[in-house]
Amino acid sequence: MSGTFVGMPAFPEAAREAVGNETLRGNLRHATHTIRAKRAKAVTEVSDWAELREAGKRIKDHTLRHLDRYLEQLEESVTAAGGIVHWAADAAEANEIVTRLVKMTGESEVVKVKSMATQEIGLNEALQAAGIHAYETDLAELIVQLGKDRPSHILVPAIHRNRGEIRDIFVREMSEWGRPAPEGLTDTPAELAEAARLHLREKFLRAKVGISGANFMVAETGTLVVVESEGNGRMCLTLPETLISVVGIEKIVPTWQDLEVFLQTLPRSSTAERMNPYTSTWTGTTDGDGPSTFHLVLLDNGRTDTLADEVGRQALRCIRCSACLNVCPVYERAGGHAYGSVYPGPIGAILSPQLRGTGSEIDASLPYASSLCGACYEVCPVAIDIPEVLVHLRERVVEGGEVTREGNKVVLRPAKGHAAERAAMRAARWAFTHPGALRTGQRAASRTRRFHPRTLPGPGKAWSGTRELPPVPAEPFRDWWQRTRGGKDGAK
Amino acid sequence: MNSRERILGRVRRALADKPADEAPIARDYLREHGRRTVAETVELLAENLADYRAIVHRTDSAGLPGLIAGLLEKRGSASVLVPPGLDEGWLAATGVTRVADRAGSTPHELDRVDSVVTACAVAIAETGTIVLDGSPDQGRRRITLVPDHHVCVVRVPGQVVSSVPQGLERLDPARPLTWISGPSATSDIELDRVEGVHGPRTLEVILVAED
Numbered sequence: 051m052s053g054t055f056v057g058m059p060a061f062p063e064a065a066r067e068a069v070g071n072e073t074l075r076g077n078l079r080h081a082t083h084t085i086r087a088k089r090a091k092a093v094t095e096v097s098d099w100a101e102l103r104e105a106g107k108r109i110k111d112h113t114l115r116h117l118d119r120y121l122e123q124l125e126e127s128v129t130a131a132g133g134i135v136h137w138a139a140d141a142a143e144a145n146e147i148v149t150r151l152v153k154m155t156g157e158s159e160v161v162k163v164k165s166m167a168t169q170e171i172g173l174n175e176a177l178q179a180a181g182i183h184a185y186e187t188d189l190a191e192l193i194v195q196l197g198k199d200r201p202s203h204i205l206v207p208a209i210h211r212n213r214g215e216i217r218d219i220f221v222r223e224m225s226e227w228g229r230p231a232p233e234g235l236t237d238t239p240a241e242l243a244e245a246a247r248l249h250l251r252e253k254f255l256r257a258k259v260g261i262s263g264a265n266f267m268v269a270e271t272g273t274l275v276v277v278e279s280e281g282n283g284r285m286c287l288t289l290p291e292t293l294i295s296v297v298g299i300e301k302i303v304p305t306w307q308d309l310e311v312f313l314q315t316l317p318r319s320s321t322a323e324r325m326n327p328y329t330s331t332w333t334g335t336t337d338g339d340g341p342s343t344f345h346l347v348l349l350d351n352g353r354t355d356t357l358a359d360e361v362g363r364q365a366l367r368c369i370r371c372s373a374c375l376n377v378c379p380v381y382e383r384a385g386g387h388a389y390g391s392v393y394p395g396p397i398g399a400i401l402s403p404q405l406r407g408t409g410s411e412i413d414a415s416l417p418y419a420s421s422l423c424g425a426c427y428e429v430c431p432v433a434i435d436i437p438e439v440l441v442h443l444r445e446r447v448v449e450g451g452e453v454t455r456e457g458n459k460v461v462l463r464p465a466k467g468h469a470a471e472r473a474a475m476r477a478a479r480w481a482f483t484h485p486g487a488l489r490t491g492q493r494a495a496s497r498t499r500r501f502h503p504r505t506l507p508g509p510g511k512a513w514s515g516t517r518e519l520p521p522v523p524a525e526p527f528r529d530w531w532q533r534t535r536g537g538k539d540g541a542k
Numbered sequence: 543m544n545s546r547e548r549i550l551g552r553v554r555r556a557l558a559d560k561p562a563d564e565a566p567i568a569r570d571y572l573r574e575h576g577r578r579t580v581a582e583t584v585e586l587l588a589e590n591l592a593d594y595r596a597i598v599h600r601t602d603s604a605g606l607p608g609l610i611a612g613l614l615e616k617r618g619s620a621s622v623l624v625p626p627g628l629d630e631g632w633l634a635a636t637g638v639t640r641v642a643d644r645a646g647s648t649p650h651e652l653d654r655v656d657s658v659v660t661a662c663a664v665a666i667a668e669t670g671t672i673v674l675d676g677s678p679d680q681g682r683r684r685i686t687l688v689p690d691h692h693v694c695v696v697r698v699p700g701q702v703v704s705s706v707p708q709g710l711e712r713l714d715p716a717r718p719l720t721w722i723s724g725p726s727a728t729s730d731i732e733l734d735r736v737e738g739v740h741g742p743r744t745l746e747v748i749l750v751a752e753d
C-alpha cells in the first residue's frame with residue numbers, strides 16, 4: 051500500500067497536534083454529533099436491523115471464504131457482458147494498468163468519482179507523473195483537491211473544513227483549474243454547491259475517460275454498483291466513452307439478491323438516509339447507452355495478506371459506511387489526518403496496519419488509537435469486532451508472531467526496544483489516559499487486561515506526558531452508549 | 543506467474559485454515575416492513591418521495607397530458623427530451639419543442655435542453671425511490687442526468703412495491719439501472735443536506751392511477 055502520507059508522525063504526535071487545533075475540533079464535533087443522532091433514527095425505522103446486520107456479516111464471511119471461486123465467477127460474468135478484467139497484485143501494478151489504459155485513449159485528463167481504492171494506491175499522483183490530470187468530482191474531494199489537502203473522513207473527506215474555509219478555498223483556487231467561483235460567493239451551503247456544479251459541469255461534458263471504484267460487485271451477474279448522492283457518479287459512469295473501475299477484491303457479493311441487504315444497511319449507516327439520492331448499477335457495456343469500453347481492475351494490495359489472518363480478516367467485511375468514525379471518541383478529537391492513511395478512524399486503525407504491515411511507526415501505533423470502548427462494533431452494519439482485532443494487532447506489535455506479507459509467511463520479531471514499540475506505547479498512553487473513554491471501556495477490558503498494568507506506565511505519569519489534551523466531555527458519548535447498549539441489537 | 547494466478551493462489555493459501563462453508567445464508571430479515579393496504583403503500587411512496595424533496599403530483603390517465611403540459615409551462619421550459627418509447631399521448635397537450643433521445647447527441651447538446659419526461663421501471667415505497675432501467679419509455683441514462691428538470695411518471699399501484707427486496711426481484715441486472723431517491727443532494731458541507739448538485743435539481747414525480 052503506497053498510501054502512507056509521507057513523513058507522517060506516529061498517531062500520538064499527529065493526534066496531539068490535531069487536538070490542539072480548535073477549529074478542526076469544533077468542525078469535527080459538530081459534524082459527527084449531527085450524523086450520529088440522524089443515524090440512530092434511520093436505524094430504528096427498520097425493525098429488523100439486527101437480522102439485516104447478521105445477514106450482511108454472513109454474506110461477507112461466506113464470500114471471503116470462497117473468494118477465489120467468486121473472483122473467477124465475476125471475471126467470467128463481467129467478460130461475458132462486454133467488460134475487460136485486469137488483475138493488480140499491488141498499488142504499483144494497478145497504477146501502471148490504469149495509466150496504460152488512459153494513454154491508449156489518447157486523453158490527458160480524466161474525471162473521477164470518489165473511490166477509496168484509488169486513493170489508497172495514490173492513482174492521481176501516478177497519473178500526474180504520466181502527464182494525465184485527474185479531476186475529483188465529489189464535492190468534498192473537490193474541496194480537498196483544491197485546498198491541496200488530505201481527506202479526513204471516508205464519506206465526507208472535507209469534514210474538517212467549515213463553510214467559511216470552503217468558500218475561501220473556492221474563491222482562491224477554482225480559477226486555477228477552470229471556471230472561477232461566481233462573483234460575491236457567500237458561505238451558504240447552497241451557494242457553495244452551486245459553485246461546484248458550475249465549475250465541474252464543463253469537465254463532465256467534455257470528459258472522455260471516467261475512473262471510479264465500486265461499492266459492490268455481483269459475481270453471478272457481473273454487475274457493479276456505485277452508491278452516491280450528488281450525481282457526479284452518474285456523470286462519470288455514463289458520459290465518458292471509456293470507464294475504468296478500480297475495485298478491491300473484497301467488494302464482491304455472490305448474488306443479485308444479496309444487494310437487498312446492503313442497499314438497506316449502507317445508506318442508513320453512512321448518510322443516515324432511507325436511501326441515498328442515486329445508485330447506479332451496470333453490467334459490462336450496453337449498446338448505445340453509456341461508455342462503450344469498460345475496464346475492471348481487481349486490486350489485491352495487501353487484501354490477501356489480511357485474509358490470511360484468522361482474527362484480522364473480518365476487516366475485509368467493511369462496506370466503508372463510516373459509521374464507526376462518527377461514533378469514535380478518539381476520532382472525534384484527533385481527526386482523520388492523525389491516522390496517516392486514507393482509511394481513518396476505527397476501521398483505519400485495523401485496516402491500514404494489515405494492508406501495509408506494522409513496519410512503520412505510524413502503522414505500529416495505529417492499533418493503539420482506540421480506547422476499546424466498543425462503540426464502533428455496536429454501529430458496524432457488518433458487525434466487525436474492531437476491538438477484538440485491535441487487541442490482536444497490539445499483541446502482534448508487542449510480542450511478534452507469524453504474518454503474511456505479499457503472499458509469504460514471515461515471522462515478526464517482538465517490537466521490544468524498537469521504534470515501533472516506543473511509538474505503540476506512546477499511543478497506548480494517549481488512548482488510555484482518555485478518562486471518559488476509558489470509563490466506558492469495560493467491554494474489552496477483560497480481554498486486554500494483560501496489556502494494561504504490565505505494559506503501561508502509571509496513569510499519573512502518563513497523564514503528565516499528555517497534559518495538553520483537554521479532559522473529555524464524557525456526557526454525549528455516555529448518553530449514546532447507554533441508549534444503544536439498551537437496544538436489542540446489543541453487545542455480546 | 544501472472545497477477546491473476548498470483549492473487550488467486552494467495553487467496554487459496556490464506557484460506558487453508560478454514561473449512562468450506564456451503565450453508566445457505568439465513569435470510570430471516572423482513573421482505574417488507576409493516577402491513578399496509580395497496581393504497582397505503584402508494585401513500586407511503588408519496589410521503590417518502592416528498593420527504594426527500596421530490597415534488598409529487600397525482601392524477602389519472604385522462605388528466606396526465608394536461609398535468610405534464612402545465613408542469614413544463616410553469617417551469618418555463620422551451621424544450622423537452624423524449625425517450626423513443628414514451629407514450630405519445632403524454633405530451634399531447636404541450637407545444638414545447640421535443641428533442642429526441644439519440645445516440646449521436648453530444649453531452650453539450652443535452653445540456654441545452656430544459657426538461658425530460660420519462661416513465662420508470664419500478665418505485666419503492668419504503669425508501670421513496672424510483673428506478674429507471676433504460677427501457678424505451680425511459681431512454682438512455684444520460685437524458686435523465688444532464689437536464690435540470692426531470693418529470694417521472696409512475697403507474698400506481700402496478701409499478702409500486704413496498705421494499706428494496708421486492709424492488710430487486712422485479713429488476714433485470716443485465717440492464718443499466720439508475721435508482722433515484724429525491725433530487726441530487728450533498729451532505730459534504732458540515733453534513734447539512736443541500737439539494738441540487740450535478741443531477742437534476744428539480745424532480746417531479748407523477749403518480750398516475752391505472753385505468
Ligand code: SF4
Pocket residue numbers: 319367368369370371372373374375397426429430431432433434
Ligand atoms: S468497519 Fe463497519 S462501521 Fe466502520 S466503515 Fe466499515 S462497515 Fe462501516
